[in-house]
Each structure stands twice: as C-alpha cells, then as structure tokens.
Amino acid sequence: MQKLTLKKIAKELDVSISTVSKALSDSHEISKDTRQKIQAFAKLYNYRPNNIALSLKNKKTKTLGVIIPEIVHHFFTTVVSGIEKVANERGYNVIIGLSNESFSKEVINMDMLANGSIDGFIISVARETQLKKDFHHLHETINQGMPIVMFDRVLPEIACDKVVVDDAEGARKAVLNLIDAGCRNIGIITTEDHVSVGKLRTGGYEAALKERNIPLDEGFELKLKDELNEEENIEELAKVIATYLKDHPAIDGIFAVNEIYALSAMKAARYLGKHIPKDLKVIGFTDGMLSKYATPSLTTVSQHGKLLGEKAAFLLIERLEKDHLEPPFETIIVETELVERESTKQF
Amino acid sequence: MQKLTLKKIAKELDVSISTVSKALSDSHEISKDTRQKIQAFAKLYNYRPNNIALSLKNKKTKTLGVIIPEIVHHFFTTVVSGIEKVANERGYNVIIGLSNESFSKEVINMDMLANGSIDGFIISVARETQLKKDFHHLHETINQGMPIVMFDRVLPEIACDKVVVDDAEGARKAVLNLIDAGCRNIGIITTEDHVSVGKLRTGGYEAALKERNIPLDEGFELKLKDELNEEENIEELAKVIATYLKDHPAIDGIFAVNEIYALSAMKAARYLGKHIPKDLKVIGFTDGMLSKYATPSLTTVSQHGKLLGEKAAFLLIERLEKDHLEPPFETIIVETELVERESTKQF
Numbered sequence: 001m002q003k004l005t006l007k008k009i010a011k012e013l014d015v016s017i018s019t020v021s022k023a024l025s026d027s028h029e030i031s032k033d034t035r036q037k038i039q040a041f042a043k044l045y046n047y048r049p050n051n052i053a054l055s056l057k058n059k060k061t062k063t064l065g066v067i068i069p070e071i072v073h074h075f076f077t078t079v080v081s082g083i084e085k086v087a088n089e090r091g092y093n094v095i096i097g098l099s100n101e102s103f104s105k106e107v108i109n110m111d112m113l114a115n116g117s118i119d120g121f122i123i124s125v126a127r128e129t130q131l132k133k134d135f136h137h138l139h140e141t142i143n144q145g146m147p148i149v150m151f152d153r154v155l156p157e158i159a160c161d162k163v164v165v166d167d168a169e170g171a172r173k174a175v176l177n178l179i180d181a182g183c184r185n186i187g188i189i190t191t192e193d194h195v196s197v198g199k200l201r202t203g204g205y206e207a208a209l210k211e212r213n214i215p216l217d218e219g220f221e222l223k224l225k226d227e228l229n230e231e232e233n234i235e236e237l238a239k240v241i242a243t244y245l246k247d248h249p250a251i252d253g254i255f256a257v258n259e260i261y262a263l264s265a266m267k268a269a270r271y272l273g274k275h276i277p278k279d280l281k282v283i284g285f286t287d288g289m290l291s292k293y294a295t296p297s298l299t300t301v302s303q304h305g306k307l308l309g310e311k312a313a314f315l316l317i318e319r320l321e322k323d324h325l326e327p328p329f330e331t332i333i334v335e336t337e338l339v340e341r342e343s344t345k346q347f
Numbered sequence: 348m349q350k351l352t353l354k355k356i357a358k359e360l361d362v363s364i365s366t367v368s369k370a371l372s373d374s375h376e377i378s379k380d381t382r383q384k385i386q387a388f389a390k391l392y393n394y395r396p397n398n399i400a401l402s403l404k405n406k407k408t409k410t411l412g413v414i415i416p417e418i419v420h421h422f423f424t425t426v427v428s429g430i431e432k433v434a435n436e437r438g439y440n441v442i443i444g445l446s447n448e449s450f451s452k453e454v455i456n457m458d459m460l461a462n463g464s465i466d467g468f469i470i471s472v473a474r475e476t477q478l479k480k481d482f483h484h485l486h487e488t489i490n491q492g493m494p495i496v497m498f499d500r501v502l503p504e505i506a507c508d509k510v511v512v513d514d515a516e517g518a519r520k521a522v523l524n525l526i527d528a529g530c531r532n533i534g535i536i537t538t539e540d541h542v543s544v545g546k547l548r549t550g551g552y553e554a555a556l557k558e559r560n561i562p563l564d565e566g567f568e569l570k571l572k573d574e575l576n577e578e579e580n581i582e583e584l585a586k587v588i589a590t591y592l593k594d595h596p597a598i599d600g601i602f603a604v605n606e607i608y609a610l611s612a613m614k615a616a617r618y619l620g621k622h623i624p625k626d627l628k629v630i631g632f633t634d635g636m637l638s639k640y641a642t643p644s645l646t647t648v649s650q651h652g653k654l655l656g657e658k659a660a661f662l663l664i665e666r667l668e669k670d671h672l673e674p675p676f677e678t679i680i681v682e683t684e685l686v687e688r689e690s691t692k693q694f
Contacts, residue, residue, distance in 0.1 A: 005409070007438075062352070063459060071427050071443075077418045084418075084445060088452070091354075093459055096418075096443040098431060105435070112410060112440055117464050263640060293610060295642030 004047045006111050007104075013041060017104045018134055021111070025140050063093040064316060065118035067109055069101045069126050069153070074259070074288035075305050076124065079151060082309025083122055090317050099126040101226070107137045119320050120147040122312045125155065127226055131194040133157075147319045151312045153196050154331075161315040162331040163308050167197050167285075170301040170336030171204025172211075174283045175255050177299075177338060179212050181346050183253030183281055187220040189241060189261045195226075201257045201285055219248060224261070234264070242268035245280075256284045259291055262298055266343065282343045296342035304334055351394045353458050354451075360388060364451045365481055368458070372487050410440040411663060412465035414456055416448045416473050416500070421606070421635035422652050423471065426498060429656025430469055437664050446473040448573070454484045466667050467494040469659045472502065474573055478541040480504075494666045498659045500543050501678075508662040509678040510655050514544050514632075517648040517683030518551025519558075521630045522602050524646075524685055526559050528628055528693050530600030534567040536588060536608040542573075548604045548632055566595060571608065581611070589615035592627075603631045606638055609645055613690065629690045643689030651681055 006024075010017045015034065023030045023038035024047075030038075041047075064087055068076040080096060087094045095118065097109035106126045113121070121141065129135070130153065138158050142148055151163040178186050188205045191198030202221065209216055222244045228237045241264050245251060256262035262284025266276055274280045276296055284291060287302035311332045319325060353371075357364045362381065370377045370385035371394075377385075388394075411434055415423040427443060434441045442465065444456035453473045460468070468488065476482070477500065485505050489495055498510040525533050535552045538545030549568065556563055569591045575584045588611050592598060603609035609631025613623055621627045623643055631638060634649035658679045666672060 061459075071418075071424045071431075072421065073424075074419070077420075077424060080418050080445075084447065088447075093455060094445065095456075095460070095464075096445075098427075098441065098443075100431065100435075108440060109442075112408075113442070117442075290636055290640050293637050293642075294640050 004042070004045045005108065007108050009038065009041060009045075009047065013038060017107050018136065021107060021140065022136055025136070025143075027136065060320075061093075061117060061119050062091060063095060063118045064313065065110075065113040065121045066094055066096045067099055067106060067113075067121060067123040068096065069099050069124060071096075071098055074290070075152075075286050075303060078288075078305030079124075079309035079312070082306035082311075083313040084309075085306070086310045086313035086317070090313075092313075092317060099129075101127045103128040103132050103134065110137050110141060114141055114144075114146055120149070120316045122149045122151060122309075122316055124150065124152045127195055130155070130196060142325075145325060147316060147325055149312045149316045149319075151308055155196070159327060159329055161319065161329050163312045163315065163334065164331065165303045165308065165334050165336050167200035167336075168204035168207065170285065170303075170338075171201040171255065171257070172208045173204075173336070173338055174285070174299075174301050175205050175208035176212070177340075177344065178253035178255060178281055178283060179208065179214070181253070181277075181281055181344050184214065185217075185220070185248075185250040186214070186253040186255060187222065187244070187248060187251040189222045189224065189244075189254060189256040189265055191257060192223050192226065198257050201255075205255055220251065229260070234260075237261075238264045238267045238271070241265050242271050245269065245272055245274070251280065253281045254283070256282065259284045259286045259288045259298070259300070262300075262343075263290055263294055266294065266296075266298070277343050277345045278347055283338075287339055291339075291341070294343075296345075299341045299344040300339050302337045302339050304337070308334055351389070351392045352455065354455050356385065356388060356392075356394065360385060364454050365483065368454060368487070369483055372483070372490075374483065407667075408440075408464060408466050409438060410442060410465045411660065412457075412460040412468045413441055413443045414446055414453060414460075414468060414470040415443065416446050416471060418443075418445055421637070422499075422633050422650060425635075425652030426471075426656035426659070429653035429658075430660040431656075432653070433657045433660035433664070437660075439660075439664060446476075448474045450475040450479050450481065457484050457488060461488055461491075461493055467496070467663045469496045469498060469656075469663055471497065471499045474542055477502070477543060489672075492672060494663060494672055496659045496663045496666075498655055502543070506674060506676055508659075508666065508676050510659045510662065510681065511678065512650045512655065512681050512683050514547035514683075515551035515554065517632065517650075517685075518548040518602065518604070519555045520551075520683070520685055521632070521646075521648050522552050522555035522600075523559070524687075524691065525600035525602065525628055525630060526555065526561070528600070528624075528691050530628055531561065532564075532567070532595075532597040533561070533600040533602060534569065534591070534595060534598045536569045536571065536591075536601060536603040536612055538604060539570050539573060545604050548602075552602055567598065576607070581607075584608075585611045585614045585618070588612050589618045592616065592619055592621070599627060601627060601629045603629065606631045606633045606635045606645070606647070609647075609690075610637055610641055613641065613643075613645070624690050624692045625694055630685075634686055638686075638688070641690075643692075646688045646691040647686050649684045649686050651684070655681055 023035040099106035287300040291298040370382040446453035634647040638645040
C-alpha cells in the first residue's frame with residue numbers, strides 16, 4: 001500500500017489539506033463531525049502523523065530541512081549555500097523542499113519531511129501562506145517539539161528564531177541615496193502588501209521621503225501582482241512598468257524591491273528612450289549576479305544571502321544540540337549594504 | 348542515540364566512506380579483515396543499510412530524490428523546476444540534496460535519502476565522482492532495486508535511464524557559426540577532461556574545425572582548473588583568461604563551455620581593449636539569465652534545462668509506476684538550440 005499523506009486524506013474526503021491537518025491536531029476551528037470523520041479515516045488507514053514520528057525523538061537524523069519558495073532564484077539559492085556551509089562544518093546534512101509559492105505544497109513538504117527525516121526546519125514562507133494567513137502547519141510543528149528558524153519572509157505570529165535583513169532600513173538608505181543624487185520624483189516598484197518584505201521595503205521608502213519633506217504621491221507606488229513574477233511573464237512585466245513610467249513622466253528615480261523589477265524598469269526606460277542614469281536613476285533590492293553584469297550595472301541593496309543562511313543554520317543547530325526548544329527566541333537582523341554602481345551615477 | 352551513518356562509521360574506524368560503503372555491500376575490493384571489522388561494527392550499532400529500508404519497498408513514499416552538484420547555478424535550478432513541474436502533475440513530491448561537487452557528500456546524501464525517504468533518484472554527478480571514477484554508490488542503489496535517472500553529467504558505466512543534451516553537436520554548431528561569421532582562429536575555454544560534458548563539448552569544437560579544414564592549435568585550448576569555478580575566484584578567472592588572450596593575439600573567436608567562462612572572456616577582452624564582437628566573437632554554452640542581460644548580449648547554445656528536468660521526472664515516474672526496473676534503459680537526447688545575440692554580430 002502506498003503511504004497515506006495529508007494530501008491523500010484531503011482528496012479522499014474532499015476537504016482541504018488545511019482542514020485535514022487541523023482536524024488531526026484536533027483544532028476547534030473544524031466542526032466536531034468533520035474532525036471525527038477525518039480522525040477515523042486516518043486511524044483506519046494507519047496515518048502516521050508527525051507527533052508519532054516525533055515521539056521517536058531520541059533518534060536524531062542530523063539532517064536539517066530547508067523549505068524555500070522558489071529555486072530559480074539567486075537570493076534563495078545563496079541562502080541555501082550558507083546553510084550548507086555551516087551544516088557541513090557541524091556534521092549535518094541538508095535536504096531541500098520547494099513550496100513554489102503555494103500554501104498546500106508548503107504544508108505537504110513540511111509534513112513529508114517532519115515524518116522522521118529531519119531534526120528541524122529552516123523556512124522562508126510562500127507568498128500564498130502570507131496571503132491566506134493560515135499558519136497552523138508551523139504552529140503544529142513547533143508544538144510537537146520540532147524547532148523552526150524562519151528567514152527573510154518571517155511571520156510575527158510565529159514564536160521561533162528568525163533571521164532577517166533590515167528591510168525597511170535598507171530601503172530607506174537606498175531612497176535617501178536617490179534623493180542625494182538629485183532625484184525629486186521617486187517611484188517605487190513593489191509587491192502586493194501581503195508579501196512581508198515588500199511591505200517593509202515600501203515602509204522604508206515612505207520614511208525616507210517623509211524625512212526629506214518630499215510629499216508622497218500614491219500614483220508613484222506601483223504594486224505588481226504576484227503573477228508577474230513568473231518567468232514566462234517577463235515581457236509583460238517590462239510592459240506594465242513602461243506604462244507606469246509613461247503615465248508618470250516626472251519620475252526621475254526608481255527604487256525596486258527586487259532585482260528583476262529593477263532590471264525590468266531599466267528595460268522599460270530603454271523602450272521609452274530614457275537614459276539611465278541621466279534621465280532616470282535606479283536602485284534594486286537584492287544584490288545578485290544580474291546586477292553586476294547588467295548594463296548599466298545596477299546599484300543595489302545587498303542582502304548578504306550567504307551570511308543569512310549561515311546564521312539560520314547556526315541558530316537551528318544550537319537549539320538542536322542544546323535540546324532547548326523553549327523561549328526566549330532570537331531574531332538576528334543582518335545589516336544591508338548599499339552597493340553603488342552605474343545606474344545611480346551623477347552627471 | 349543519534350542515528351548511525353556511513354560517515355560516522357568511517358570516522359569511528361578511521362577509514363574512508365567509500366571503504367565503509369563497499370565493505371557493507373561485501374565488496375571484494377576491501378580486505379576480508381576490514382570488511383569483517385566494519386560489518387561487525389555496523390551490526391553492533393544497528394546500522395540500517397539501504398537494502399533493509401528497501402525491503403520495505405511496498406511502502407511507496409511518492410517522493411523523488413534529486414541530487415545536484417551546485418545550487419547557485421541557473422542550469423541546475425532550471426532542471427529542478429522542470430522536475431518539480433512533472434512531479435507535481437503526477438502527484439509526487441521532490442526533495443533535493445546537494446553534493447557540492449564532492450564525492451563523499453554525494454554518497455552521504457544518497458545514503459540518507461535512500462533510507463526510506465524516496466522512491467528513486469534523479470542525479471547529475473559531482474565533478475569529484477567523475478574524477479575518482481568511484482561509482483559504487485550508484486551501482487549499489489540500482490542493485491537494491493531503487494531506480495536512478497541521470498541527467499547532464501551521465502556515466503557510460505552506469506546502466507540506467509539518462510537525459511542529456513547533444514553536447515558535442517551543440518558545440519559543433521556553435522563553432523561552425525563562428526567560422527561562418529568570419530573567425531579563423533577560434534579558441535575554446537573548457538574544463539578539465541574529467542568533466543564529461545566539458546570533454547564532449549571540446550570534441551564538438553575539434554570536429555567543427557576539422558570539418559572546415561582549420562588546423563587544430565593546441566595552444567588555443569584553455570582547460571581551466573575546477574577551483575576557478577568557485578564564486579570567490581571570479582576575478583582570478585577573468586585574469587587567467589586575459590593572460591591566455593594576450594598570449595594568443597590571433598584569436599578572433601571564443602567558444603566557452605559555460606556561461607561564466609563566456610562572460611569572463613568578455614570581461615578579459617575589455618581589459619585588453621578588444622571590442623566584442625568586432626575584434627572577438629564569443630559564444631557560450633548554457634542559456635541563462637546572465638546571457639540575456641549581458642552587454643553585449645551573449646550568443647549561446649541553449650540547453651532547455653526545464654525540458655531536461657521534465658523528461659527526467661517522466662522517465663523516473665514511468666519506471667516507478669510500472670514497477671519495471673530491468674533493462675532496456677533509455678537515453679533521451681534533447682537537442683540544443685543556437686540563440687544568436689550581439690556577441691557574434693558581423694560587421
């Protein structure tokens with residue numbers, strides 16, 4: 001017989017994965033009837049939930065589970081390389097699962113790995129998880145005694161160790177840099193508000209403008225839909241940004257919350273015959289390979305991804321080796337660094 | 348008690364991981380004494396080798412294990428995105444382990460995942476594995492009934508399904524393109540011979556020159572050491588290539604076996620005041636993001652990484668679902684495509 005998973009129970013009983021997971025942890029969010037039905041089914045088919053696996057806790061696997069939202073993504077892979085470095089130095093293996101920005105894939109992957117394969121998680125949550133605000137799988141994992149370290153996209157609702165960059169401060173410094181370079185009409189290209197880091201960076205942008213008494217023009221804030229992050233929509237992305245730049249011809253500086261948005265803004269500016277950096281200065285968050293090789297090369301806010309990964313692995317291994325799962329928890333804030341290149345040069 | 352791993356046995360008995368693994372599979376390459384010692388130790392501490400896990404084979408995990416040599420690498424992550432796509436469509440999960448180009452990490456990761464976490468492997472082997480020519484861990488996995496699909500860096504010594512690109516043919520087409528664009532002194536920047544794809548691509552380069560009666564100048568073949576692929580050696584890499592270009596001023600075309608070598612060649616040419624594409628035309632293998640955004644944009648041989656991953660997942664899932672592990676095995680060759688951009692433009 002194939003192994004029974006949350007997903008299969010959900011499919012069999014025609015309910016959501018989240019409902020199954022909540023019912024199995026006896027959550028009162030789920031009606032008594034549904035809970036009993038799901039629990040009976042799980043019992044009948046011998047479903048082995050995490051807490052049973054975890055009750056065998058003495059058996060350490062010396063393996064860390066890492067869940068990232070995307071893999072064709074320089075920042076996340078750089079973080080993983082930092083996790084690997086420290087894990088290997090300390091004698092741990094690393095296995096990686098992808099959520100592909102999907103809530104249910106995140107739940108399924110955590111469920112799969114927590115079943116005895118790993119000692120703890122390092123995770124950056126999916127966009128959809130942030131949007132749904134359904135965190136039961138994280139609460140449950142922690143409640144069952146498996147430590148979690150969150151990085152980058154962290155959740156205030158979850159009590160655990162965290163590693164982040166100073167998103168708001170990094171954005172603030174970037175926008176101040178644009179102002180100092182002579183920009184007076186600064187636009188921001190950002191994500192929808194449910195992406196925590198996008199929101200924080202937007203906050204830093206607004207703070208910098210306020211600090212220098214530049215009025216906030218809401219039309220200057222371009223919030224891009226999640227779909228535009230898909231690789232197949234890369235042309236569409238540049239077009240949306242070109243329309244925005246055309247609608248706001250006064251814009252002379254752009255702060256973009258990620259590298260692809262920044263490079264797409266440069267491409268859009270080229271469509272419109274705008275010279276970078278003469279007519280438009282651009283800064284992007286995340287210092288990846290593309291920023292270095294772009295023409296003009298892109299000024300960025302470096303996130304030190306590898307260091308983030310090293311810190312996350314360190315925090316998790318320390319908890320595991322001290323077998324100390326209780327509060328207080330730590331949040332390490334890694335400072336960002338402004339890397340100045342051609343896209344913000346003054347003339 | 349912590350779980351006993353191959354690595355720990357090796358450390359405890361002060362032998363190599365490879366020796367432990369061979370001794371446990373009762374290989375006669377290992378002396379009888381050593382074998383008995385290792386087997387006794389493993390038995391004493393209850394080591395659970397793969398074949399025990401595999402004897403529980405009825406318990407399908409519906410999970411595929413993927414082992415890649417590097418994660419901060421556009422090609423490998425693109426392949427993984429293709430694997431994920433097909434796996435998800437077919438109801439499978441994917442977990443990823445990294446070898447970091449190390450033989451022993453590859454062995455450890457395969458050992459860990461084969462212990463009941465997955466149903467089969469998709470793997471591109473580490474440089475060091477190709478160099479050592481020690482493939483016992485792959486033979487063993489297959490002998491114990493767990494299917495493997497190899498991609499990109501495949502081994503003729505291993506009987507399994509494979510997915511590759513037409514490396515030699517792709518290289519040949521690229522070099523013919525340089526000749527047609529007027530180049531007569533074409534250099535190649537490649538890896539050491541133990542990297543299978545580097546060797547195949549070098550073969551394609553040599554075939555194209557022969558076909559057009561251009562004599563082969565061995566000085567034109569620059570074989571770069573593995574260390575130069577490390578991210579921290581990126582400046583050193585450009586310097587080595589600059590010296591090579593200086594030593595061979597006649598070179599008017601470069602075929603590089605990967606994107607980073609190609610971009611470094613363009614950087615080196617700039618150091619020497621050579622104009623691209625007027626003085627020097629460049630083509631790189633692997634069509635990544637950097638090629639598109641580079642200035643001048645880079646002509647490349649596209650490997651269709653995502654498609655490679657899709658094919659590999661398809662082959663593995665078919666074997667698993669038909670429960671058919673015997674020969675004949677299949678090798679799917681995915682055609683490469685020359686993507687012409689600015690770096691080979693004619694004047």
